[in-house]
Amino acid sequence: MLGPLNEGDYSFDMFANTANCDITDGESLGTVAVSYESGEVLVTYNINKEYELMESNTYAGKNMLPLSKSTNTVQNPGQYSITKDLHGEIYIITHAVVCLQ
Known part of the structure; x- marks a missing residue:
């Protein structure tokens, strides 16, 4: 989970x-770029070439x-969505399924 974030451009490592959530034993997959501007969120997954x-x-x-x-329980990743017309601080969760090439 990332946040709270204000409007701006961000880059985060992905593991x-x-x-x-202990990244010391994790494997680097690449980065996630987040752009949050004028209430809109754009997320770009930049996956390392071996994946x-x-x-x-x-x-x-x-x-x-x-x-x-x-049910008021935490959603599964397949149910995630990006809320429209956001303002102020927000939270981001990214999830990816990758395979070695």
């Missing part, structure tokens, strides 16, 4: 195999975690 991006899921919104409206 695989990070049990408990192929198979699937990406992105959440951007006012809440720290995306919650299901029906």
Whole structure:
């Protein structure tokens, strides 16, 4: 999870195999670029050349975690979405499925 973020351009490292979010044992996959301007969010996955991006899921919104409206539990990555017309501080979650080429 990234944030809270104000409007601007950001770049974050992306890792695989990070049990408990501990990147010291993780493997670098590349970077994620985030552009947040005028209420719109654009996320670009820049994956290292030895990997192929198979699937990406992105959440951007006012809440720290995306919650299901029906059960009030944290959504699965496949249900993530980017909220439209955002203002002020936001949170971003990125998730990717990659394969070695």
